[in-house]
Amino acid sequence: MKTTPEHDKRIANITFASVYPHYIKKVESKGRTLAELHQVIGWLTGFDIQKLQKLIEEKATFETFFNKAALNPNAELITGVICGYRIEDIETPLTKQIRYLDKLIDELAKGKKMEKILRQ
Template identity: 75%
Template sequence: MSTTTDKHNERIASMTFASVYPHYITKVEKKGRTLEELHQVITWLTGFDINKLNDLIDEKVTFKTFFEEASLHKNAYLIKGVICGYRVEEINNKLTQQVRYLDKLVDELAKGRKMEKILRTE
């Protein structure tokens, strides 16, 4: 595993949540999970309700703004494992780590993991 570069971190920070969100939907629905489950996972991590989430999508906010406005769940640090070639618990850049937390949760949802495990309640 390698650490993220400044260029990689800047690219992630400047990406809009709205540009990635449809890919999250496709990924989970293709695996038989629902949009409601996706929203439950996003809400758990960020504290956003569906109205706030839709506002952020409509405003085309960057991931930087998205996570600045989020209230990260107190158990987010329990999200571990490899996503996109990076071990999430070892990512040094806070924002990149938060984006990868979200990616990891979506990945776990798509892989059929039980919601209790995804939401770190067990």
């Protein structure tokens, strides 16, 4: 997927703190827990709850969020379609990383087993 520079800039400047409550609502409304959400985010990024909270308080953009992340080497195993885009075809690294996170949270909300979500 090719994106425009405007699209890439817009998505990079979204704050994680502005999207995080939506992640919580999505998973909790489907019977999953905040602890499971944090486990998924931690698996992808390497962030523990303290680091995650600090980034939320700092209102870190997605660009900053993923620049500080230690992306899991198995993140490349995350494939499929999210938000109408096939993850494997996304060319912009930051956009791909954000879609990785979206896909994991979507799988969590859909009731997938944690072992499958975490690509174990």
